[in-house]
Amino acid sequence: MEIPSVDTRWRGLYRIGGAAALVAAILFRRNFGAEIALLRMTGILHLGYTTQPGTIVEWFALLGSHRLIGLIMLNLFDLINYGLVGLIFLALCAALRRGRESVVTIAAALGFAGIVTYFASNQAFTMLSLSRHYATATTDAQRSLLLSSGQAVLAVSHGNAYEGEGLSISFLLVTVAGLMISAAMLRSRVFAPGTAVIGILANASGLAYYPALVAVPGVVALPISISSVFLLIWYIQIGLRLLRLGRMTG
Secondary structure: OOOOOOOHHHHHHHHHHHHHHHHHHHOOOOOHHHHHHHHHHOOOOOOOOOOOOOOHHHHHHHHHHOHHHHHHHOOHHHHHHHHHHHHHHHHHHHHHOOOOHHHHHHHHHHHHHHHHHHHHHOOHHHHHHHHHHHHHOOOHHHHHHHHHHHHHHHHHOOHHHOOOHHHHHHHHHHHHHHHHHHHHHHOOOOOOHHHHHHHHHHHHHHHOHHHHHHHOHHHOHHHHHHHHHHHHHHHHHHHHHHHHHHOOOO
């Protein structure tokens, strides 16, 4: 696909955004906790719990025995990914802003609001710290206090089910922003139509989480798991294209 005229002043940002997209796809993609949960539910992965821990004691036990799995289920990779998504959004807004400045500006505002909300809401390391204190607690009073603290933390950040208020809001804002950017791609010659379509599928399937939560809560993790597959493909497509834009000459 021939590269159309874009602002070459942002070549460095295109390269950073492209690298961030590829790293997000390969190592730290959003919804990776949902992928782990799906692999464990289908029996492909046999490690730790077959379902998400249902009590604070089970969470503390998981973090004590399989720390990385526990942190992944508490969206550790999502925490890193949201930082990468910020770089991706910056590069995409620079690449798409000609003729669509209002749309990409609104999308960027929503996206960064979601990212800030997520960073304020993710409590993975707080839960890890509480689990360590719980393991070394010597009295019932100490353990009871730590269990109460853990329950309060999960009310803010509830693992890969996106049930915490902060998680739900951040996921909604970032996904709506991604959908808007995908729609802008569809009307632009900077990205291939297929990239725009994959982006629309990725973000639209992610938004299906909310009606599923109301109508069929038993399959509420399915839209996020489906979204994660499309996001992986979308990130790779975006990354390769942005890196190519970054190699342009003036």
